[in-house]
Amino acid sequence: MTVFLVTIMMITGCTTVPAPQQHRKVYISEENGKYVLYRNDSPYVIKGAAGFEQLQYLRHAGGNTIRTWDTLDLGRILDEAHANNIAVIAGFPMPSSNYLPFYNDSARVTHQYSAFRDIVQRYRAHPALLMWCLGNEIDFPYSPRFRKFYKAYNRLLKMVHAEDPDHPVTTALINFNRRCLYNIRFKVTGLDLVSFNIFGELPRLRHNLDKFSWFWKGPFLVSEWGINGPWESASTAWGAPVENTSTKKAEQYRQLYEQFMPVEHPRFLGACIFYWGSKQEGTHTWFSLFSEEGAVSGTVQEMQYLWTGKMPPHKAPALKYMLLNGKGAMDNIIFRPGTTQTAEVLPDGISGDSLHVRWEILEEDWYTKNRYEPNTRKPAVPDSLQLSARELQAVFRTPAKEGPYRIFATVFDNYGNFASTNTPFYVTGQ
Template sequence: MKLPLILAALTFLDLSATALAQGGPITMQRKSSGGWELVRDGKPFFLRGAGGHEHLDVLQASGGNAIRTWGIDALTATHDGLPLTERAKKHNLTIVAGLWVAHERHGFNYSDPAQVQKQREQIRASIAKWKHESSIGIWGLGNEMEGPTANGQDSRIWKEIEALAKIVKEEDPTRLVMTVVAGAAPAKVKGVKDHCPSIDILGVNAYASASGAGKQVKDAGWDKPFALTEFGPSGHWEVPHTPWNAPIEPSSREKAAKYFATQQLVAEESAGLCVGTFAFLWGQKQETTSTWYGMFLKSGEKLPAVDAVSRAWTGEWPANRCPRIEAFSAPALASSVAPGQAVEVKLDVADPNGDEVNLDWRIAPESTDRKEGGDHERAPEEKPLAMEAAGEKAWKFTAPQEKGAYRLFLYVRDGKDAASAENIPFLVK
């Protein structure tokens, strides 16, 4: 990207310290140009956010000013004895507080009056309980409740979102209400536009197509504020697969580049509508693999995606950057090997700060517990793997005797809470 475009995007994001959260509801207003902006404490407020409720100190240090949760229970999630609401205040972050709206794939029936009424009562009770909490800036009503692979044409869902949004505003007229859909398909955007006048902000979760999501919602007729509510690497459904249908995970460098480019481009492509973005996931989870979407390792170290959004948000790299895996390849990638065969791996690692790094090699069976829409998955057990030097920038290991699909994982740590991670899917047959 050319320097003038980067500088323009950084200016758009309002990087001044005065834009950080001060507490209380966020409002929205039309700019003189006709576009939208959020306002807090009388100042323009662009959401530089992340999804999750961990590592808030790193988020603040990286230039973030907001966090997004998916359910109301997250507000009481504790760390070091403090609930999320107090931790957010400590780190000067505003919360887009999620109000979970049920999915039919989980057994909810939007044609059942009893279930619908019960959910309405739960939403009303949640707002009544939390509406005086100053760390909450916006209500996030639902997440992909239409279904991540749905066509968006089920008007029951959109009509119920409107009913719930009205309840939220009855209980708390001081805060904006955002709802979040999976992707920017025209039918979904139109569903919200036609049936949900009480929704103030349309949130879109998008991955490979994230940088163009703002233009998509605009082209589909949306004319209110828009936020990119999840973005990150290409999704596991959007990448090449092995012959045995294992998705090939992007490298840590590819992921970091994707985060950076998306953060820069989405504001440019949707100027006038975009009021914020939320990187996914500011934490760690098992989804296809243990490293695909998490911006941190389970052991707590940040990954290059964190450095990338920090660079996008602040214009500078953090003082301690993650190790760089310059090259990581093997003939076994997306291929098969014999039981007990020696497998060679090429590796080139560098640390931007000149730190000595530790290589942690692991092996795990391919996940067999794949779910939809980010639902909980069981993580395969990763076991330490003995590696031998096999020449300059080369290593080798012995393939398992048991036939099946596996992944070779590599974790590179600098001992200062920064790391990189890669994996290679291969088949023993």
């Protein structure tokens, strides 16, 4: 996500825009060695969330910005955001730079250009628009064979600035990627700032910014941040990532923000937590800050505290862990098919009498088209496996089909809050 840069040296890799700042709705100003984002002539620090759901609660929690990844339903999202006094970083979806069949096809590139121009013209005057994000994790390689990618990218970037000089343009990189920053500096003309999608590498961000400041000193946005993803976590013997309880994740989010988010850095313009809503990624609970019904997690409450200094009156349920027949996820739990097993959730200081639990057994989310197209829906639910449930305990029958599974417990209180935990297990043949 880029923010509009007005005065910036060539070493930042961004171009200087000559129009006066006061003529822009959104711009960046460099003031005494510090970059400041302005929106409608007032300083604006992004307290953001990646996602486009639960906007009313985002405003209630003290957030002010959302980030989207594509233009689907953008008009409705902008309208809803404006109604909630939320700004929008609108994303343009682009094929990865290494998808050369697209960039070598002039007809497809031309179609993309026309479609993006129509979007800019349609929404450039919307009061909720904060900036444009041209591509998400598309990568910026070096090899000359990517020349047509850079030609297409620069043409799009020039078009967005020409059609909408009122709003900055950014792109989102995976982590703090020096190679991409080098190539943006030398091969891309006009990005106003650089954004980082960063999870397990967040603790190293300050160090990386300082070590690379000899080359790049421009403003930046943390466009996605959060706990370690499934690709960064411990796993079972068969490769199923082990997910922490939502209680533990809430603690980690707060620790990450307080200890490692570089809010004091003079080039920092804000950050967007991932994911404000409910989504399938690895599991349907890994990054989801809300349940599928819209219940609120402990992480949302922690962000409310970080943004406003106040916690809500009723904290989300707190969980220690889940056990299957007394074993945890790292015990590499293996069952025979069609056998009866017991699951138990251990709460942390909250009586089970005030809670109700939804139990689910799902196939492991392993089977994707490719690494660029993760599943967006929950895996299939095997039928008739739950035999009985009483408060925080359940008895279930293991699936007949061999393979990897997970058992999930989603714990709700009476105040619209939830907590979640799950344990992977494997079913072997007879």
